Every structure is written in C-alpha cells, then in structure tokens.
Amino acid sequence: MRYILLNKPYEVLTQFTDEHGRATLKDFVPVPNVYPVGRLDFDSEGLLLLTDDKQLQHRLSDPKFKVPKTYWAQVEGTVSEDALQQLRRGVQIKEGFTAPGEAVELPEPAHLWPRNPPIRYRASIPTSWLEIQISQGMNRQVRKMCAAVGLPCLRLVRAAIGPLGLGGLQPGQWRELTAAEVNSLRKISGALRRF
Numbered sequence: 391m392r393y394i395l396l397n398k399p400y401e402v403l404t405q406f407t408d409e410h411g412r413a414t415l416k417d418f419v420p421v422p423n424v425y426p427v428g429r430l431d432f433d434s435e436g437l438l439l440l441t442d443d444k445q446l447q448h449r450l451s452d453p454k455f456k457v458p459k460t461y462w463a464q465v466e467g468t469v470s471e472d473a474l475q476q477l478r479r480g481v482q483i484k485e486g487f488t489a490p491g492e493a494v495e496l497p498e499p500a501h502l503w504p505r506n507p508p509i510r511y512r513a514s515i516p517t518s519w520l521e522i523q524i525s526q527g528m529n530r531q532v533r534k535m536c537a538a539v540g541l542p543c544l545r546l547v548r549a550a551i552g553p554l555g556l557g558g559l560q561p562g563q564w565r566e567l568t569a570a571e572v573n574s575l576r577k578i579s580g581a582l583r584r585f
Contacts, residue, residue, distance in 0.1 A: 391442055397560060403415070425441065436548035436549060437548045437549065450552075459525065460548070462502070464518070464543070466543075467517075478493050485529065488524070491535070
C-alpha cells in the first residue's frame, strides 16, 4: 500500500487528468494507482493525502467517521466573537445546516508560503485569519461557512487531517507517510488493520 502526503498548490485540480490542460496531481506525484482522500478545490491549497488503500480512503473521507480536518482561512473583514460562536454552533448554507465546528481567530500562520498569485490587497478592508476544524465535508463548506457569517474567504489552506500536518512541505512537494502516521490515521478513523 502507498500513503502519500502532498502539499497541493493553488490552482491545481485534485485529479490526475484534465481535458482543458490545467495543472493536475499528475504534474506533482509520479506514483501510479493512488487516489486522493477527499478533495481540495482548485482554488484551495494544502494537505492532500493520496493512497491505494480503499478502506482507509473511505473512512477518512466519509463524514460518519468524524475525522477532523483543520483549515486556515484568510477572510475579508474583522472577526467578531459572534461570528466565531455561529461557526462553532453550525451555520445555514445552501446544502443545509452545518455540523458544529471548532473556530478560533489566529495570527497569520507562521511559515506559510506566499500564494502565487497573491490575494488582492485593499487598504480599506482588513483581513483576518481563522482556524476552522470540521469533520463534515460538504462541497466548499469552509468557504460557505465563512461567507454565511459575513467573512468572505480570500485564501483557504488545509493544514491537517486528524493528527497529520504539513510539516515543512512546500507547495508541490510530497512524501511517503511513516508507518506510525498511517497507524494514527487508522486509529482515528476506526480502520483497525495495522500497517
């Protein structure tokens, strides 16, 4: 079995082919027969797991197993305590009411790489950073949650899946998971077979 952690760059599709010539996982990971665990949107960045372990892939992706995913969101505006409370309770988005999440304001994450191209800068509108942890996974959920509380998302980075973070991987870099990392993912997802 193969278990790969990739720092997916901005504007890369979470698939291996594209009929329109856009960048895909194939441009970064030359490993055959591995598939992404869940999705990261074209305009989102950060931690993406790839594997050929179908059981683990299913358990990490399916919301019923409640594996937490942590995101850093750069948002337009100033974060209020009321907005944080709404995110923690769950908010109404088009697809329905989101499950409660964890949400805190944070300073810009240390060692975060610059995005290329950079987000638009407007002197009259401040930006803030949130750390949001969810285990649900509706389409573009974190962006929709931020918008629902009046904080449009300018940049979104997945920082972790369960206990597994990006470490020092730069955009486009990948590495194999260690046996201990695979076992920790199995444990939190209830996939008991040991690596």
